[in-house]
Amino acid sequence: MPTADKTLDCKGLNCPLPVLKTKKAMDELSSGQILEMLSTDPGSKNDISAWAKRTGNELMEATEDGSVFKFYIKKV
Numbered sequence: 001m002p003t004a005d006k007t008l009d010c011k012g013l014n015c016p017l018p019v020l021k022t023k024k025a026m027d028e029l030s031s032g033q034i035l036e037m038l039s040t041d042p043g044s045k046n047d048i049s050a051w052a053k054r055t056g057n058e059l060m061e062a063t064e065d066g067s068v069f070k071f072y073i074k075k076v
Helices: 017-027 044-055
Strands: 005-012 034-039 056-065 068-074
Touching: 005 017, 017 034, 017 044, 017 068, 034 044, 044 056, 044 068
Parallel strands: 005 034
Antiparallel strands: 034 068, 056 068
16 A cells, blocks of 8 residues: 555545545645545546546556545546
8 A cells, every 4th residue: 555645634525525525625736645535435436547648647546445435546
């Protein structure tokens, strides 16, 4: 599991809020830093993956821990 420079808690939020908040948090990071995003929205799996591809950021890891999805995204 990557070490996150910042954690963003989006639990309880539904689409599109997790993606919008992820974008805002990523804008505040420097290149090479890692964001850990926590979400309970099952749609986040596809949304974050598609967003990372579209923006060129690296989705390093996506895991499920019960009802919580954890995403580790590296800023390019």
